Amino acid sequence: MIMAATSPPVAELILKVASRCDLACDYCYMYELGDGTWQKQPRFMTQHVADVTASKIGQHSAEHGLPSFRIIFHGGEPLLAGAERIRGITEAFRSELPAQTKLLVSMQTNGRRLNEKMLAALPESIRIGVSFDGAAQATARHRLTPSGASSYQDTLRALAVLREHPKNYGGVLAVIDLLNDPLTTYYALREQVPRTCDFLFPLATRDGEHSDGAYGRWLAEVFDGWHLDKDPRAPVIRLFQVIIQRLRGVDIRCGFIGPPPRERSMVIQPDGSAELLDALRVVGDGAAATGLSILTSTVDEIIQHPGYTQPDPCLACKKCPVFGVCGGGYYPNRFSVDNGYDNPSAYCADLAFLISHIREKLEELGVL
Amino acid sequence: MAATDTNTPLARVLAMDNDTTLLAGVYLFNSVNDGYDAADAEG
Numbered sequence: 001m002i003m004a005a006t007s008p009p010v011a012e013l014i015l016k017v018a019s020r021c022d023l024a025c026d027y028c029y030m031y032e033l034g035d036g037t038w039q040k041q042p043r044f045m046t047q048h049v050a051d052v053t054a055s056k057i058g059q060h061s062a063e064h065g066l067p068s069f070r071i072i073f074h075g076g077e078p079l080l081a082g083a084e085r086i087r088g089i090t091e092a093f094r095s096e097l098p099a100q101t102k103l104l105v106s107m108q109t110n111g112r113r114l115n116e117k118m119l120a121a122l123p124e125s126i127r128i129g130v131s132f133d134g135a136a137q138a139t140a141r142h143r144l145t146p147s148g149a150s151s152y153q154d155t156l157r158a159l160a161v162l163r164e165h166p167k168n169y170g171g172v173l174a175v176i177d178l179l180n181d182p183l184t185t186y187y188a189l190r191e192q193v194p195r196t197c198d199f200l201f202p203l204a205t206r207d208g209e210h211s212d213g214a215y216g217r218w219l220a221e222v223f224d225g226w227h228l229d230k231d232p233r234a235p236v237i238r239l240f241q242v243i244i245q246r247l248r249g250v251d252i253r254c255g256f257i258g259p260p261p262r263e264r265s266m267v268i269q270p271d272g273s274a275e276l277l278d279a280l281r282v283v284g285d286g287a288a289a290t291g292l293s294i295l296t297s298t299v300d301e302i303i304q305h306p307g308y309t310q311p312d313p314c315l316a317c318k319k320c321p322v323f324g325v326c327g328g329g330y331y332p333n334r335f336s337v338d339n340g341y342d343n344p345s346a347y348c349a350d351l352a353f354l355i356s357h358i359r360e361k362l363e364e365l366g367v368l
Numbered sequence: 369m370a371a372t373d374t375n376t377p378l379a380r381v382l383a384m385d386n387d388t389t390l391l392a393g394v395y396l397f398n399s400v401n402d403g404y405d406a407a408d409a410e411g
Contacts, residue, residue: 226377227376227377227378228373228376228378229376229377230373230375230376232375234376234377235377236377236380236381237377240377240381241381241384244378244381244382245381245384248382365378367378367382
């Protein structure tokens with residue numbers, strides 16, 4: 001392993017508290033992309049694994065003087081792990097973090113098991129993001145139960161609960177399907193009154209078909225209906241937020257567009273294995289693995305694994321006029337068997353179109 | 369100018385703090401810099 005002298009600190013853990021899911025979405029990167037590592041995992045993270053992880057994160061936070069640390073409950077479907085387990089894990093982190101480090105708690109769920117009783121049993125200030133594709137037809141196309149039924153009504157019930165508890169309502173995430181009308185999809189998300197939402201490109205590498213810009217045009221239609229929307233329910237859309245800010249020269253960082261974040265994010269599996277980005281499963285079986293475990297290594301040892309450093313964008317990207325905004329895009333989308341990550345994104349045409357479109361609109365408004 | 373209407377999402381984005389980091393990657397939703405985290409830390 002290449003040992004870096006110093007690595008940026010880890011400021012966030014994605015805790016895989018459950019390795020199974022109660023939905024069978026056809027685009028899922030965990031189960032549908034050929035990576036079978038989840039089958040080797042225990043169904044749930046134990047309190048012992050959580051205690052060891054929390055202890056090591058406490059030490060790491062103290063050594064690096066972190067002002068805050070975020071844990072994100074994820075899976076599989078994290079609510080399968082149950083509220084009691086999630087509270088126990090949260091308590092372990094709260095007791096291990098130094099006094100100067102704020103604990104931030106989030107979860108990404110499909111919402112099927114989220115009701116008032118469940119929410120009341122979860123950590124009090126948990127921020128919950130819900131995966132939701134918008135209209136009924138869109139959800140019925142991809143987000144299905146194992147028996148093939150649409151999860152739409154279940155998700156709507158969860159969103160209704162969260163609307164009553166805005167402090168706990170993180171937002172909604174929708175995967176783009178070009179078969180759906182862009183504005184219909186935006187309005188369907190807006191109807192759920194999330195403060196924030198986002199639209200995701202389906203996972204792809206350069207080895208598949210390259211998009212010709214259709215996703216960028218789809219998103220540009222959403223942008224046009226969104227940016228001056230006076231409906232009080234209109235959410236912030238994360239992708240647009242990042243593009244707007246970067247076009248204005250604000251150094252906003254995230255993991256999917258623009259230069260990489262300054263801090264690191266680490267995935268911990270139920271058995272304590274440390275992993276890289278989940279989305280790397282699209283690259284191949286075991287691509288997210290590090291071979292390291294939080295049970296036997298320190299956080300600083302794990303983070304020196306070279307996979308935690310994003311690969312450099314290709315030369316063509318660096319010469320591109322929108323590089324300062326897109327930074328080469330989400331790096332799993334740059335992968336090809338022949339060149340590794342030395343490619344433009346599979347969504348290069350889309351990002352270029354969307355960024356140029358937003359720039360034109362902001363110039364028209366005098367914002368740029 | 370329409371963009372300065374504080375009721376629009378664009379105006380809200382323009383009013384957000386600078387130099388933010390959004391971690392967790394695109395397939396998870398955690399923080400948009402909306403002020404809630406600072407107020408509601410300590411899960």
